[in-house]
Amino acid sequence: MSKRINPLVLIAGAVVGAAAVLLTALGNPANMGFCIACFVRDIAGATKLHTAAPVQYFRPEIVGLVLGSTVMALVSKEFKARAGSSPATRFVIGAFVMIGALVFLGCPLRMVIRMGGGDLNAFVGLAGFFLGILIGVFFLKKGFTLKRTYEVTKTEGFALPAVLALLFVIFLAAPSFFAFSESGPGSKYAPAALSLLVAMVVGALAQKSRLCMVGGMRDAVMFRDFNLLSGFGAIFAVVLLGNVVLSKFTGFSTLSQPISHSSELWNLLGMTLVGWGSVLLGGCPLRQLILAGEGNGDSAVTVLGMLVGAAFAHNFKLAGSADSVADGVYKVGGVAASGKIAVFIGFAVLLAISLLNSALLKKEAK
16 A cells, blocks of 8 residues: 555645635534534434434535535546445444544544644544544454445435435425524534535545545554545644634633533543444545445445434433533533443444454354
8 A cells, every 4th residue: 555645635634624614614613614423413403303402403514525425426437336235234333433423522523623623622532533443453453344345226326315415405495394403503504505515525525535534544553554644634734724814723722612521531432432433334424424425325324323323312312511601600511321321332332243243253263
């Protein structure tokens, strides 16, 4: 594998960082210009899969990422309808990756965006994310696999992009079918058409560059290849610069960070779950959306698992709660007992999946 940095990866990372800064400036929540976990959660709320009032909005960015990937894959003749690589297992992993992300309050992409905003809690999450990747890499080296994919009909490959496109049209034409937050993160959003367009550009670039933070860290650990990881360095640099230019950067701190909690242990463990599960899936939540846009039915099933995981996280109070200030008193947020239990159940489930799909148990049996 080449260890040279591909300029396209740097460009894609820079564009993602700029898009996050732009969408935040135009209305998206602070330090959340792009967050796959948060936006899938908001869509789950908008479609009434959960009833948490502050996080309900049909996010065009998710639609744009998938459609941008689809268009680029078609233009470059890389669209391939394929499926059959343990879809049910991927659904379950996707759900637990989402639960881990919502315990932390962000996906790997938002983690980097939060870092660029000065949120030291995100650096703790990064440590947990790296730990999870190390665990996943250990099982990869022991032969972990979810088996190969197979060529399927094009209708399978177009299923998720078509459904998302249809939902977006309904969202524009008949918004009353969807739930809308009146306060909280779901009530803050950039103009829908611009969000869709910006996300399509990001999706196209992510498809062409193969941008993936999990893949970047995995390659760095296994092959000393920092190509994909360089893209996330570019995201961090551009977001940090953008926040400074727009006077949004107030220094590095764990406290008073937008939609963030300073319960460090659960920041770390939530992202450990995300890192481990994403290695088993072969890509982070962003990468799963991009692969689904390319026609990968297994990634589409993973995205559906993420959607269900987001609904579970809020219906069963598993998600983290942000730090807040009430009557001049700073209140530390964190994770309820149900969320902590869910993280440990997630670890147990991933351990079982990792063992049952690697060579470790077979060797012990001999």
